[in-house]
Amino acid sequence: GQSKREVNININRFRLEALGMGVDEVIAGLQSENVNAPLGRLNRNNSEYPLRVSGKPEAVDRFKTMVIGQRNGRPIMLSEVAEIKDGIEEQRSLAFVNGVQAVSLDILKQSGANVVGTVDRVKKEISKLQSELPPGAKIEIVRDGSIMIRDSVRDVQDTLILGGILTIFIVFLFLNSWRSTVITGLTLPISVISSFIVMNFLGMTLNVLTLMALSLAIGLLIDDAIVVRENIVRHLERGQDHFEAAREGTSEIGLAVLATTFSIVAVFAPVAFMKGIIGRFFFQFGMTVTFAVLVSLFVSFTLDPMLSSRWYDPDIERKGKRHLVARALDRFNNWFDRTADQYRIVIAWTLKHRRTVLLIAVLSLAGGLMVFKFFLESEFVPGYDQGEFEVNFTTAPDASVDETRGRVRAVLTSLKGIPEVQHTYATIGAGDQGTVRDAKVYVKLVDRRERKRPQKAIQEETRYRLQKIPGILPFITEAGRMDTRKPLLVNVRGDDISLLKKYAAALKEKMYQIPGIVDIEVTLEQDIPEYRLTVDRERAFDVGITTGHIVRTVGALVGGQAVTTYEDEDGDAVNVRVRLPDTLRQDLSHVEKLRLAVQKPGNGPTLIPLGELVTYSIKPTPSEINRQDLTRQVVISANLDNLPLGTAIEKVDQAASLIKMPPGYRVFFSGEAEQMAESFGYMAEALILAIVLVYLILAAQFESFIDPLSIMLSLPLSLMAYRRYDQHHVTDRPHYADGPRDKECHPARRFCQGAALSRYGSDRGNHYRRPNETSSHPDDHPGYDLRNASPRPGNRRGSGDAGTHGSCGGRWTHHIDFFDSSCCACDVFGSR
Template sequence: MKLPEFSVKRKVTASMITMILVIVGFIAFSRLGLDFFPDLEFPTVSIITIYRGASPEDIEKTITKPIEQIVSSIVRVKKVSSISAEGASVVTVEFEWGTNLDFAAQDIRDQISLYRNQLPEGANDPLVFKFNLGQMPVIFYGITAQRPTAELKKLIEDEVAPRLERLDGVASARVFSTDIREIQVNVDKAALESRNLSLDRIIAALRMENLNLPAGYVLERQSDYLVRTLAEFESLDDIRKTVIGQTPRGELIYLSDVAEVVDGLKETRYLGRIQKEKGVFLIVNKRSGANTAQVGDRVKKELEKIIPTLPSDVKFFAAMDQADMIKRVIHRTFDTAWQGALLAIILIFLFLRDWRPTLTIALAIPLSIITTFIALYAAGYTINLLTLGGLTLGVGMLVDNAIVVIENTFRHIEMGKAAASAAIVGASEVGMAITASTLTTIIVFLPVVFSTGITAKLTQGLALSVAFSLIASLFVALSIVPLLSSLFFRSQGGNPRPVKKQFEGPRRLYRRLLTSVLRHRARVLTAALLLFLVSVGLIPIIGTEFMPSGDRRMILLKVKMPVGTALEETDRVVAMIEDLMIRQPEVQMVSSQVGSASEEDPTDLASGFAATGPHEAIIWVGLVPKEKRKRLDVMILEDIRKKLPRLENVKIEAIDMSQMFLGTQSPVEIKIFGKEIPVLKEIADNIVKQIQDIRGLRDITHTFSAGRPEYQIYIDRERAARLGLTVNQVASTLQTATLGRVATRYRQGGEEVDVRVWFKDKYRKNLRQVLTTPLVTPLNKTITLDQVIDLKRGEGPIQIIRENQARKVSVTANVFGRDIGSVTKEIKSRLASLERSLPPGYFIEYGGQYEQMQDAFKTLAVAFVLAVILVYMVMASQFESFLHPFVIMFTIPLGLIGVVFGLLIAGKTINLPVWIGFILLAGIAVNNGIVMIDYINQLWRRGIMEKREAIIEGAVTRLRPVLLTALTTILGLLPMALSRTTGSEMRSPLAITVLSGLTATTFLTLFIIPSIYSLVERVSFKDVK
């Protein structure tokens, strides 16, 4: 018993199966997570090592290079890149896609653990972590108050963060501030010298005097008693009373004799502001697999309860709210879906003029979507921009199979059959055809699903949601639609149906046009070929980019000033930019970070856009929702660029937030490789000069900063050895004198605070005083630092960037008003002569979004070719012919004509969504040809008519289902194509591609496919009138 027959004859069973699918579908939908993107885990692992005060060259030599050599030997490593900056090393290891990152990260930890003992003294243990989009903050708040920042930080840490961390799905609620509590031992250099003591002596004493140690147990009166030594500092006075030595007369020397002990704030080289006020930042992260939207809602609801209990001066500003953004995107996508479905249903009613078949077809949409939710839940997917985009894309196609079944059922009713019989025969007759057409649409995604790389990760969810929905629609068309048809439809009863009469006019017109085209098929096919060649020639005009830039409701700016600029001067310029930003009507919130915060949040270094020193700053600009403003973020940014005053030696660079989610930042990146940094800088400067006048380029800069002034201290090993001093003793004393050294930790009320030993400001910030720092030899003789060192003045790089163990300088730029492909092509043309004249050992590569685009397009081009081959194979299996599928394949180049003109009219570029749309079009375009050729073959093989008559009659008979299925898909995609709401940047190009391609291939198929079919079958129409 076939499925249509089973559904019609076993109505109750079929109805119960339908109800089960609906109930399970709603349960699956309620449990599906909401995210912006799928949970992308980029195959990268970062190793961050903090070595406070070390120069970039020292970092490169002692930390970065050894780690690079260690990780390069690990299997499946694709690329190793690194940044050696002041006080920090970041090594990023990129693996092949598909690598198990948990195992890879553990391999790296194991390898680095062997190297840990070779790290310089004072360097922190390397931090190894992997990144995925799920680690992005769910909510990022700026908090201000009319009180000291340290006090505000403690308030948020005590009253807010713990309550948020108890919420279901919340992994952490971290509080960041520029003011960090620290117990500071400010040593008086003169007092230290007079008592013949050293800084090392103070540090050793503090470490030895601040401890709690277990001492076993004793037995007393048949009971065991634990014994513990409790000697930790309980107050600042305990620290002050620490004995650090004795006078020659045996008198004790206390710490308070040579130093001030204060409860102060850690000396930081950065400032943070929210709405031009000092404050703290609260960053909330979710657990892996948690529903982003639900976690965000829980956090906001909890904050609504917490905020009234806080002091009235505490104010919260949302700098980033992923949950709100996700819900906006999802709601807007749902809107385009139901709008498309409504348009498709209205069209069906206008065609059929009967509520019964219209209702039957309309029910196919929700039933197919609900069934799709079951498959998405079982496959472990979430509802995100891509999976929901796939469902929206499929809304118009979901009714195609139902339309073909209903139309054929109608035809049998018009022939006088009973409704139940017509439902069974009508569905069974077209069952193979709609199964084949569904398979051709689904199978085009097979190469994409089984490909690798970020392209596959971004498209798999969309592809599978389309596939699941179409499989569901096929099941609904062959089971539920026949069931509803048998219940709703009425037999003909001898009265001619109005639909048949109304559609006779278009059929007669089409018959005349088709007959005329077949008589002049050579001219028509030549014209079609010329049109195809013209469209191919227009492709370079369209332009290319990796992904369309999305409006992220946030502008991220990086301010760069000359190296060596004081923090206060950088802050003055940033305040000026903040004033301009706040005056923009679309701006909701402005926060800034001046200087580097890498010591407080080392993972920030791995992002690649963090400020590297006091001469740099990051400004976050939060915008009102896209629907509430007239300008896109890129337009606002361009306006700000024009309004900013021309400041000498100040560079302001915009960072594309929408592309950061895809693992890249700069649209344009020119990578220069070589050995010597001065040569790399010279080449980079030449490149900047040659490309700076290219139209569309903005924010041109390179990653090499001017040399930072520095004093270089060389230790005289021989003199130090004669005095019994090691290089390490001399270097660590110098480090303690200026940067200070954490001697121990002070515990108070559950809080642990660093105890830092250093000289008073008047000593440690004066070079002459630093050079006369006392050193005590093993013979208890006091000397000064300048007796064992030589001092030179020089310059050092602010950071050293390497890739695959070679030094690199990158020239980067943003693009405005042009596509990346054409801009990069012009850049390559400009730099051709420079590349040929590079010194031996130096070469140029192109990275950034262009590199990603090239990789993605190659992957998708191969996927498209394989998709076309698979479509042909499916059709060959259905027709048991090699020739007829070949005829139908001509619908694909016909679709290209529509795509090219559609993109040109809409002003879109060729990007990843467009490629996906064209691959999908390869599966859709052949469907009308399948239905038409299949019916022509049926008429001819049954002996009803000759081939010539069968071609015309088959095409004319299938006109109604061909137009109806195509137009419902086109109208279903129309709201998606015209959408300008949040998230439409990804959906719109995809919809325009399918819509314009399908429009062209539908109307051209009506004439071109019969013409080619008649040509290969050698059927002449010259004598037909």
Template sequence: MKLVNTSVKRPVGVIMIVLAILALGFVSVRSLVIDLFPKIDLPIAVVATTYNDAAPQEVENLVSRPIESSVSSVEGIETVQSQSQAGSSLVMMMFKNGTDLDQALLDVREKIDQVKGMLPEGAGDPSVLRFSPDQLPVIWVGLTGKDPAALTQIADEQLVPFFERQGGVASVTVEGGKEREIQLILDQAKLQQYGVSPQMLVQALNSSNKSASAGSVEKGNQDLQIRVTGEFESIDAIKQTFVQTEKGAKIHVEDVAEVKDTFKESSTSTLVNGKPSVVLSVMKKTDSNTVEVADNVRAGMDEIQDKLPPGVNLDVIIDTSEFIKLSISSVVQNILLGGIISILVLLLFLKSVRATIVIGISIPIAIISTFTLMYFTGETLNVLTLGGLALGLGMMVDSSIVILENIYSYRQRGYSLFEAATKGASELAPAVIASTTTTLVVFLPIVYVEGIASDLFTPLALAVSFSLIASLVVAVTLVPMLSSKLLSKAMEDNGRRYWFDRFMNRVNNGYRNVLKWVLKHRKTTVIGTAAAIAASLALIPFIGAEFIPSSDQGQVQIQVEAPAGSSLEYTEGIVEQVNEKLTTYEADIETNYVSIGGGGFGAMGGNANQATYTMQLIPSSEREKTTTDIVQEMNDDIQTIAGAEFTVSVMDGGMGMGDPVQIQLNGPEHQVLRELADRVVAQISEVDGVYNPESSAAAGVPQQTISIDEEKAAMYGLTQQQITSQIQLQFTGQVATQYREEGHEMNVTLMYPEDERSTISDLQTMTIQSQTGTAIPLETVATFKEVQGPVTLQRENQQPQMNVTSEVVDRDLAGVVEDIEAILADMNLPEGYSYNIGGQAEDMAESFSDLALALVFSIFLVYAVMAVQFENFLFPLIIMFAMPATVIGVLLGLFVTGLPLSIPAFIGVIMLAGIVVNNSIVLVDYINILRRKGIDRYEAILEAGPSRLRPILMTTLTTILGMVPLALALGEGAETQQPLAVTIIFGLTISSIFTLLLIPVVYTLFDDLTGKITRRKKKESA
């Protein structure tokens, strides 16, 4: 080949090109974005709308339904879901894969604009957002100290602006802070004494707290703007505001109300490691590097800590970059270990440091070249792309080994260094190109797979492909050039008997004898192979299946739910009991963050009866138990606490894959769905492997409903709106105006004393002021009733829905889902009600279906590539017989290691379709070369087999042993690639054995068949 000859003749040019590639690669790797996983493209849009303090039923009917109807006609929408809860509506649209989300969002906004005017008065403007896992914070920082008010001020004034200036930071959100408020505590007796209503106070405060422009006047050559200033300049100014009574008297605000400079009544509290804290969550910009942003924030913390008051400290609560760093470090460690093992294998076979260097040099060049290609294709440096490099490590040297072995054989026959390099490389270059191409083409169909499987493993496929292309170029250019310059002494036989040579001679002789036996017993060999494949298929029921293996990130979540309607103080009491239980696990817990009454880690909101713990455990290498084990122990301990319900679970670290099992119940009535959901939870709890089954039907919130008798109200000159506003004023307060101080704006709120707005009696006996000034008890014009109201109402595709979710522990997902489906099939659902399985189980089924189709196309492409290479349809068919035996290795490997079939394992099967034929290509190609030289078929096979055994063993062992560190799941985050490595190791090992024995037998069978057909045609033509 011209490329080989040119590279050997122009060594300086080749070396300069290699150096340029290495320099470019080092620049690229510094610029690559580092993340845990590739970016997952979820085509989801969200419409969020507020609606005052409306009940969930009103929110559903007046807000969620109109929005659902309007957006359902947007092109590309697959599913529309809505959640209606007190005061807010959330409508989520899931689009088909491949939908242009930017255009879809424009269409959604257009539809929302059309329906906006139909929404009820009091509903906020709908916000249309793009949902992405990138929107989760990258780091949570806790600010601790003695004074919560001071902490809030420090967070708002110093820390938020400071952190938002750090590189890559998009925004910083403060949770658990105290919001300053000027409260006017009304005195009912004095209001009645002076004949003043709260509305008169509001009017007086508003009119006194205004500044306005009043034109301009001339002063010499200048025009002076006239500005009337009247804003409150101090708290005293609020106290001294004049209020005119109905009788014309003037009083001050402080005569009828106590003016307090205080903080808003808080419905939430946050604790970090048991201490009251303010928590800052830091979001990164879309294209920013997670690790870099977290490092910038940490560096900023060190810088600003000295500027904080004494006793105020900043601590990292959760840093998502820590696991990324550990995972990347583990994969790099596995790459280095695999590389060392591969080099040792080469050294063992080649008996020469120089020869080992010639081949080993292809590894760093291929890796650095891959980084360059990854940079220009926009890929990130993550666990899966680096895992692809680790998996491709052993394969990187395959082409170089085959080329060098052939150069060595020519050198032994007496050819000069130049001739041996050119002839040896040129002769097997076509076979090497074919074998590499077969490995590459198996990845093409993966590009067309949709969903999470594609998002996660297309980057892995690209990483492997880039590394193999680079290693192929090195094999046909750099290896022949270096062989012609460096290996004069390495290729000389000094006559010494090397122990490994003696061992290889025995292996060769043994293989030759076995080869003779299988060629004499061809039917037995074929039947034995078929029997072994059939026997391996019997292992399938014992293997099971799951979606994607979870990594032990050491993040634990505990959700506490006290009875609906519980006060914040009651929930805090439950939290204290949980804290006592958690002291047992202090050695394993790094940070412990609890949000009481808030939404917690990454959530959008909460209630006073809820608390959410987010705990970061120490790295898995530093603890004896897995996160799952610790979670199960915690669950057993915490469930003994009375007075609340607890859910202890492992967090997925933001992968966004949903619950393992999600049963979606659909039907016309919410109440019936609630009852069905409870039945489903009770029944699936008995299934082995089901853990923490939950219904989305939360317990109803106790509500005190007030029905106003409009006829009685009219007798007193009152309307329903007037009565409602007075009730709201007494029990929630009313913002009268704003007060500005040193650039900060705060509410001035009218409210009644707490002891007048706490009990049902306070509600029933409260007085309502009529237009004439008459005071009447509320119970005169209203009736009261206590009911249970729903917390959240869910709908999917404009039909009520209820979800039952569950985690899976100590069992494979497919087996659990199979048992659950059997239970659901036996349940007699009412007419009009149905169920379907969603969550990871649904994603797994869809991904397996897509990947199975990709596997079929991959096998066809492998055959097509070989047909083009051999210019023959028969030889590729012979080579393809190496594939069926792969099934034995794959199933045996998963069974022995106890791993279920998963997406990574399936990707491994697809990769094997391209890898296992490589050895067969080299073997069949060499048999054909010998036969073209006039050697008899039987002798050609007996010579080609043993002579190709050495390079086949070298390529197979470097590939297999290079993946051993990944298969052992050494280090953090290696669990994701483990099934992939195990599948390839066992599949390639077993298929290599069958390649060396079965392929020669199949070759002779097909050759005999071809001979018979040819002789028959000759007789017919004669």
């Protein structure tokens, strides 16, 4: 919507022809007279003085007296053949805020700059400029990209704090000791705050991904401390002093904790170094989690044992007076024991019906594979309610800026009927590639708490209203998208434009039959009517006129040509444009009557009508021609309405296979579809690498390449559900001694298909021994005969983590796995 100052030289065609002058002579006269150039320097008395000619007029009125030529010895001034106006350039872009015409300024951050910091600095400058504006003018921020970032960061911060509080509460609930809770809980602030060091060193910021990584890692950070503290307490209950209990308890499970942490690192390190756009996002995510868990490992091996050896728990055996909180914890423990008894019955049943359990596992795997293959849909970036969206539309191929302005006003009037719309910001011809047929309307909705309908429903109503406005091809996009194009882009590639149009039209008709695909648009569907002038070369040669002469003359008079510049009062360069007045360039008949001046020796200038040298015709021409890899293509773009991108790709691909195309013509996908396929490939590579690294860690822990396979075989069972649920692993450890065999259930908290394997493997590796070895682990004694589901003497204290195991009271330990809610963040960027 900006209006730039311009000096308009409106040529008087009739006066010019009367003097026998051509427009090229006027242009040459302007360029030769309007000169300001250095001429060298003068040396005088050991001083140097630059020499310059100043031929540029000091005011616009001075252009009138500028001599541009001569006739019969008389100088011809510019005012004799043209009208000079101090005006503005022709407007090819407009902006409207709530329907009122305005001048808009889009501010983009530099590469590597912080969005929130940039916005804050811009707002500070705006507050200074506001006081300098004339009355009636104001600066209004219609779109603030930092709002969504601030809201997202605040939500994740709240989640991080709440997650930490809940984690500490759960730890206290199971450890039943506030000293143990403090000792283990110190891992959280130390690990989180220490993560800020590496984030600053690597140039990271506090953003959604880094904060989400810390939120996700909350449960992981405290695990090592819980395991170490739990094992130390177990040694204390066996009668050891605090120093020996801390030393032996830590060293006893050191290898298992070390393997667990490195397995988590093995999962997240490949995620941090993925390639492509997905790698750009998840680098900060993976590095934050990796460094945080490494710090938690260091704290678990240093601070926790030190505090455990110095900070005594006065009631380690729980023989003192039970206060209100202790009694409440006892009631929780009793309830948990009853729940664990039920779980023990289930375990006993599974051990008695191994074939049935194995069959269920195989069927679950097959069912998961079927769901994964035939029912589970995929998309690149899941949509969400941002409270803003954009309406884009194009008008008729031959529409002028005034025609598009009228359509924009109709769209804005229609949007006023939607009560949830807070304000609108419309532009015409914005951007480097925008034309007067292209319009965009940014729609800002009221806050989600102030409206009853979600953004999707409002977009549906908007789409319905826009369909009633004639003369536009509208489509709706999400605001703030990295890719401003529609999510579904289908390319038909080949050499012949007519065949490309034919196949694109056929595919478009089939896409209309697919539910959920809306706002379909084809690049070559609408041709622009174009006047084409064909030069009679023989006639032009006879009169001494070249095609270049015609192009320069007609181009300057009709299209306008900035031939020189004028330096205004502020020292800024203002274009000086030569062209015909608006009334003489509205129709082709005016163009045909233009006369071209031909200078012939001895005879003076001769004027030749343009109509005698050219013929014209109206022919359609493509509005745009797309090429990729030097091959022409037609792009079919579409929006998706409650249809995942992956499903849309499959259905369009099936529809395209029904269209018979000759060799050299094919259909392929680009845009988000291409990015999704690339990103899924990189994520698959990271997953495979993580599994391999975890397997190698387990192999090093077990000192065997065979034993880890029993753990790795549990991985395919995760396909039975997309959400990350814990799996139950039962280790049958035979005892070659009198009495029944002991069946221990070790928890395997699976994280993102990799970390769970390490968790179970490290637990198992800590207690693992070969059949002919004598049991050396303190817990290797008869505890439960799970086959008979009956408790036996010799209860033992559990050494698992409090997040998934029973509490630390002197009671039988039941190992129960829970859903790991932190794993919900695994589908941030949508996957299968």
